[in-house]
Amino acid sequence: MRAAIYQAAGTVEVRDVPDPVIVEPTDAIVRVVRACICGSDLWAYRGVIDRPAGSRLGHEFIGIVEEVGAAVAVIRPGDFVVAPFQWSDNTCPACRDGIQTRCVNGGTFGAAGTDGGQGEIVRVPQADGTLVAVPGGQAATGPDLYPALLALSDVAATGLHGAVLSGARAGSTVAVVGDGAVGLSAVLGARAVLGAERVILISTHEDRAALGRDFGATDVVAARGEEGVAAVRDLTQGLGVRHVVEAVGTPDSWDMCVGMARVGGSIGAVGVPHTTPQLALFPLLRAHLTVSLGIAPVRRYLPGLVARVASGWIDPGRVFDLTLPLEQVSDGYLAMAQRRSIKTMLVP
């Protein structure tokens, strides 16, 4: 089969690799229908973090189950499934707490020795604890639903998790710092899933702001730094916002979040802080802030989100603004790195 391979910063290639086979009785083999490129894939592509040359890429995919191991009881061949970006047994203490991204038997697609999502076929460990089948199966799942279902494998659930970590709920006022796919998805999650009343999106890109409005942002602040913080305070009687979603991970983004949080407020952070190793405590202390971080446990949210997508309640797939064949994956990385694409979908 064909699969995307990381060669070096700036270099991604599609190569022939062996077809995966069942290794553990809990495995499933899934033929990928759609995959995509993640903002987190860009960290290595940009040279910010190291990644082994020759490693597989991609951790977001939807597909059709071709084969299951002897111990797989729920997922069946023929199921149309959404995969979270990490696998999990969904039975260990962390999973039972809803933190499947800390499963004791978990792992990330694309890590050493595993298949990546950006390929034709994927061996999925812990299939029953990982995959969520779309109700109605293939017959009910037309290509028009593919983008929305694919978005659930990471960004839609990660954005929602940021909003959940921020404590947002029905009636809340929420601010979202970050207008990438995760930030935009946080807007959607806060409004359409959690029922927030007001969502302020920080976005200096008109096209992203427009999608943010479609996703339910009630206000857009087109300014960053202190100017952006001042604008958010102006929108909130000077008090700031109780629930802030950090969806970038940079020091500038964190400064904005802390600056715009209302006294006693909460910051839910899903931006990976590669460039923000430490956070100053005194500003948090002075403002009585709560900070929650975590790699989104997508599996926790998948059943509810799949149902919402299948019923047409939400369409998180609108974050995809570029679709390429898998063979052109390299163009997709470049487009996202140059911010010409919010998020790129791949067709194997």
Place this chain on the structure above:
Amino acid sequence: MRAAIYQAAGTVEVRDVPDPVIVEPTDAIVRVVRACICGSDLWAYRGVIDRPAGSRLGHEFIGIVEEVGAAVAVIRPGDFVVAPFQWSDNTCPACRDGIQTRCVNGGTFGAAGTDGGQGEIVRVPQADGTLVAVPGGQAATGPDLYPALLALSDVAATGLHGAVLSGARAGSTVAVVGDGAVGLSAVLGARAVLGAERVILISTHEDRAALGRDFGATDVVAARGEEGVAAVRDLTQGLGVRHVVEAVGTPDSWDMCVGMARVGGSIGAVGVPHTTPQLALFPLLRAHLTVSLGIAPVRRYLPGLVARVASGWIDPGRVFDLTLPLEQVSDGYLAMAQRRSIKTMLVP
């Protein structure tokens, strides 16, 4: 009147100062019945932070109201009152959110231009929003209740706040890092106020551990650092603790808290992080932790705590293990700095 004055690191003296008078119509004049020395007073005494020479000291006191301004409607002359360590109007947005320590009209006793608690008489700004009268007044408030009521002015409420920030509630398992008066009070608050089922106190001092047990600690870990973390994990099937109270503020204490927190857990921090300006984000991200900080809004908790003390439900005053006349305040600072006293009470 006589009042304690900060002269320099290691030097505290009692001097004659002018009797306070009503300045604002919202003021009250309170004759101090008991005051005490705070762990936070020791930061300057030890030279860790600067404090202006000549400034008043102390922010914890109970007393009897002698006079009130024309705009004071609830507090009356003759009331026996508990003062939180900061005053507040109790009506601004922050106060209505229960964060009276960010009151727009608030301030701390002992700050420049104000009276300190370690003196004979105190002018209390925003008397109605600040002071809480003991039901039954002087007649119902014998000297046996003084230590418990005095403890409410800071440590009992601060410890409780740490437990609240950690998310502890009925049935919780809680760990408390810090066996000073605040940490011990967190044990009491977690158990007797919030209803936690299990409280693990980290304490390497036998006398403090004994008081912690009396306050409701179900387990004591007499080890610090990685050894202490390992011991807490041993007590919790290797999983760690969902609710951790940070009551020290040092890097070692923070490391312990992060190390012993269960995946998805919460750290409620009330230790002032003078020596921990920054906190590493990746360990929080990896463990899906929530961190909440804040200078305890004592006023929020006072009515409930005063009622609990008056009814004999709790006795937080046992943190006082040394009582001195105000004139010997300097001996009290030295005793606390040398850890010969957990907390020293002063009699004006």
